[in-house]
Amino acid sequence: MSASGAVGGWEQPPTKRWKQSLVQGSPVLLALLILVTLMVLYIVLFDAQLGRLPGLFEWTSVVNTGLPTALVAVGQSIVVLTRGIDLSVGGIVDVSNAFAATHIHAGAGSMLGWTLVILLYGAGAGAINGALIAYARLQPILVTLATLSIWQGVALEVLPQPGGTIPTTYTNLLANPNRPWGLVAIGAVALLWFVFRRTSLGVNVYAIGNDEYAARAHGIPVRRVKVATYALSGLLAAAGGLFLAASTTGGDPTEGNTFVLTSIAAVVLGGVSFQGGRGSALGALAGAFILTILVNVLFFANVNPLYQPFFQGLFLVIAVLLGSLLGRIIRRSSA
Amino acid sequence: MTRFGSTASERFARLGDGITPDRLRIVAAFGAAILIFGVGAFLHHGFASVASIEAILTVASFVGLVAAGQTFVILVGGIDLSMPWVLNAAAVLLATSSLGHNDRAIPAILLALGLGLTVGLVNGVAIAYFAVPAVVMTLAMNGIMEGLTLGVSKGLTCASCGSYAPLAIQNVYHTKVVGIPTDLLLWLGVTLLVGFVLSMTTFGRKIYATGNNPLASYLSGVRVRGVTVALYMLSGMFAALAGIALVAYGGQPSLGLGDPYLFQSIAAAVIGGVSILGGRGHYFGAAAGAITLVALITLLEAENMPEYGRSIVYGVTILAILLLFGRKEKAA
Numbered sequence: 001m002s003a004s005g006a007v008g009g010w011e012q013p014p015t016k017r018w019k020q021s022l023v024q025g026s027p028v029l030l031a032l033l034i035l036v037t038l039m040v041l042y043i044v045l046f047d048a049q050l051g052r053l054p055g056l057f058e059w060t061s062v063v064n065t066g067l068p069t070a071l072v073a074v075g076q077s078i079v080v081l082t083r084g085i086d087l088s089v090g091g092i093v094d095v096s097n098a099f100a101a102t103h104i105h106a107g108a109g110s111m112l113g114w115t116l117v118i119l120l121y122g123a124g125a126g127a128i129n130g131a132l133i134a135y136a137r138l139q140p141i142l143v144t145l146a147t148l149s150i151w152q153g154v155a156l157e158v159l160p161q162p163g164g165t166i167p168t169t170y171t172n173l174l175a176n177p178n179r180p181w182g183l184v185a186i187g188a189v190a191l192l193w194f195v196f197r198r199t200s201l202g203v204n205v206y207a208i209g210n211d212e213y214a215a216r217a218h219g220i221p222v223r224r225v226k227v228a229t230y231a232l233s234g235l236l237a238a239a240g241g242l243f244l245a246a247s248t249t250g251g252d253p254t255e256g257n258t259f260v261l262t263s264i265a266a267v268v269l270g271g272v273s274f275q276g277g278r279g280s281a282l283g284a285l286a287g288a289f290i291l292t293i294l295v296n297v298l299f300f301a302n303v304n305p306l307y308q309p310f311f312q313g314l315f316l317v318i319a320v321l322l323g324s325l326l327g328r329i330i331r332r333s334s335a
Numbered sequence: 336m337t338r339f340g341s342t343a344s345e346r347f348a349r350l351g352d353g354i355t356p357d358r359l360r361i362v363a364a365f366g367a368a369i370l371i372f373g374v375g376a377f378l379h380h381g382f383a384s385v386a387s388i389e390a391i392l393t394v395a396s397f398v399g400l401v402a403a404g405q406t407f408v409i410l411v412g413g414i415d416l417s418m419p420w421v422l423n424a425a426a427v428l429l430a431t432s433s434l435g436h437n438d439r440a441i442p443a444i445l446l447a448l449g450l451g452l453t454v455g456l457v458n459g460v461a462i463a464y465f466a467v468p469a470v471v472m473t474l475a476m477n478g479i480m481e482g483l484t485l486g487v488s489k490g491l492t493c494a495s496c497g498s499y500a501p502l503a504i505q506n507v508y509h510t511k512v513v514g515i516p517t518d519l520l521l522w523l524g525v526t527l528l529v530g531f532v533l534s535m536t537t538f539g540r541k542i543y544a545t546g547n548n549p550l551a552s553y554l555s556g557v558r559v560r561g562v563t564v565a566l567y568m569l570s571g572m573f574a575a576l577a578g579i580a581l582v583a584y585g586g587q588p589s590l591g592l593g594d595p596y597l598f599q600s601i602a603a604a605v606i607g608g609v610s611i612l613g614g615r616g617h618y619f620g621a622a623a624g625a626i627t628l629v630a631l632i633t634l635l636e637a638e639n640m641p642e643y644g645r646s647i648v649y650g651v652t653i654l655a656i657l658l659l660f661g662r663k664e665k666a667a
Binding site: 132138141145150151152156268307 | 602
C-alpha cells in the first residue's frame with residue numbers, strides 16, 4: 001500500500017519489511033475491501049431492483065455525494081493522526097457553504113476570488129483551533145466544540161435560511177452531475193497525500209501521534225506542526241463546503257453539521273487509530289465513500305429509511321471490531 | 336471514640352479542610368451562576384424573581400441530569416455521545432409502555448431506566464473489553480438508538496405513540512413540597528446522592544483512581560474494566576432519567592428531544608471544572624455549570640438576541656472559561 005512502507009521501516013531487518021508494510025497498510029486494505037464489497041452489493045441490488053447496471057449517471061452521483069465528506073474526512077484524519085480531534089469542521093463547512101451560496105456569482109473573477117477567500121477562511125479558522133490547542137494548551141475536543149458553536153452562529157448570520165444560488169458553471173466545474181469530474185479531485189487528494197506523507201510535516205504528524213514527548217525531544221516543532229494540521233483540516237473542511245454548495249447548487253447554513261459525525265465515522269472506517277500515529281488519509285477517503293455507498297445499498301435493499309441510522313451505527317461498530325481483530329492477528333503472526 | 340468512628344468524622348473534616356483549586360472551581364461555577372442572575376436582575380425586572388429562578392432551575396435540572404452521567408464517564412477520561420437518543424428512546428418507551436395509566440407508571444419508569452442501563456452495558460463492554468474508542472462506540476450507539484427509536488415507533492406515528500406520560504409522573508412538575516417544587520427537590524436528591532458516591536464511597540475513590548491512572552489503579556487491585564462498565568451503565572441510566580423527566584415535564588415525547596443535551600451536558604461539566612482528561616472534577620461543579628449555562632441562555636433570550644448570536648456567545652463563553660481555567664500544565 002502506498003502510505004505504508006516508510007514508517008519505522010528502518011528498525012526492522014530488511015526481510016521483515018513487507019510484514020511491517022502489511023501491519024501499517026492493513027487498515028487501508030480492509031477499508032478498500034469493505035468499499036469494493038459494498039460496491040458489488042450495490043451493483044447487484046441495483047440490478048435486482050431496476051433490471052440494469054448502475055450507469056455513468058449513478059456513479060457520478062455517488063462521487064459527487066461522497067466528495068464533500070471525503071475532503072472533510074481527509075482533514076479530520078490528519079488531525080486524528082496527531083491524537084487530536086476536530087469537531088469544528090461542521091461549522092466551517094456551514095460557513096463556507098453559506099458564503100459560497102450568497103457571494104459567488106457568475107464570472108471567473110468572482111468564482112476564483114471567493115473560492116480563494118473561503119479556502120483562506122477555512123485555513124485561518126483551523127489555525128485558530130490549532131493555536132488555542134498548541135499554544136494555549138487547551139483540549140482539542142473542547143476547543144473545537146466551542147468553535148463549532150461559533151461558526152454555526154456565523155453561518156446563520158450569513159445565511160439565515162437555506163437559499164442562495166451557485167452559478168451553473170461553478171457546479172459544472174466542481175460537481176458536474178453528468179461527468180464524474182469529482183474523480184479528478186479524489187485523485188488529486190490521493191496524490192497530494194502521497195506527497196504530504198513524505199514531506200517533513202507529514203513525518204512529524206506521525207511522530208507526534210506516536211509519542212509527543214519523544215517528538216519534542218527530537219527537536220520536532222510540535223506546536224507549529226499542530227497548528228498546521230488544524231489549518232489543513234480547516235482548509236479541507238472549507239473545500240468540502242464549496243463542493244457541497246456546488247453539488248446542491250445552493251446553500252444551507254446547517255447542512256454542514258452532519259459532517260462532524262460522518263467525518264469521524266469515515267476516519268474510523270478508514271482504520272485511522274484514535275491513539276494517533278497509525279493509519280492513512282487514504283483510508284479516510286475510502287471510509288467516506290463506504291458511508292456514501294452504504295446509504296445507496298440500504299436504499300436498494302428496501303431498508304426502511306427510518307432504520308438507516310441503526311444500520312450505519314451497527315456497521316461502524318462491526319467495522320471497528322473487525323479492524324482491531326485483523327490488526328491483532330497480523331501483528332501476532334508477524335511478531 | 337472508636338477507630339471507625341474517627342475515620343468517618345475525619346472524612347467529614349477533610350471535606351471542609353483546605354481550599355483546593357478543584358474546590359475553587361466549584362465555587363467559581365456557582366459564583367458565575369449568581370453573577371448571571373445579578374446581571375439579569377439588573378437588565379430585566381423580574382429575572383431574579385422566585386418564579387423566574389424556579390423556571391431556570393427546572394430547565395437546568397434536565398441538563399444537570401444528563402451532565403451527571405456525562406460527568407461519571409468523563410471522570411475516567413471517557414465520553415458518552417449516545418446520550419441524545421438514549422434519552423429520546425427512554426422518553427418514547429415511557430409514554431408507549433405506560434399508555435398514560437397511573438398504575439403502570441412504576442413499571443414504565445423501571446423499563447425506561449432498564450433500557451438506559453442496558454445500552455450503557457453494551458457501550459461499557461465494547462469500550463472496556465473490546466478496546467473500541469469511547470468516541471466511536473458511543474457515536475455508533477447514538478445512531479443505533481436513533482434508528483431503533485425511529486424504526487420501531489414508525490417515526491413516532493405508532494398506535495400508542497400519542498400516549499401521554501402518566502399524570503402521577505407529570506404531577507412532579509406541578510406540585511410543591513414545603514414550598515419547593517418537587518422536581519427541584521428530586522434534582523437536589525440526585526445531586527447529593529451523586530456527590531455522596533463520588534466523595535464518600537470506595538466506588539468514588541476507584542473512579543478517581545481509574546481516571547488518574549488506569550494502570551496504577553489496576554495494579555492496586557481496582558477492577559478498572561468493571562468500573563468503566565459500571566460508569567457507562569450509570570451514564571445510560573441518567574440519560575434515560577433525563578428522558579423520563581422531559582416527558583413528565585412536557586407530557587408527550589417528541590423526536591429530537593435529546594439533541595440539545597449532548598453539547599450542553601459536556602459544556603456544563605467543563606464550566607464546572609470536570610477535566611476532560613479524567614480524574615479531576617466533581618458533580619457539584621457540573622450541576623453549577625448546568626445552572627450557569629441555562630441562566631446564560633435564558634438571559635440572552637430575554638435580551639432578544641437572535642439564534643446566531645446566542646450560538647456565538649455560547650462558544651466564546653466556553654473558550655473564555657477554558658482559557659481561564661482549563662489549561663494543561665506546561666509540558667516538562
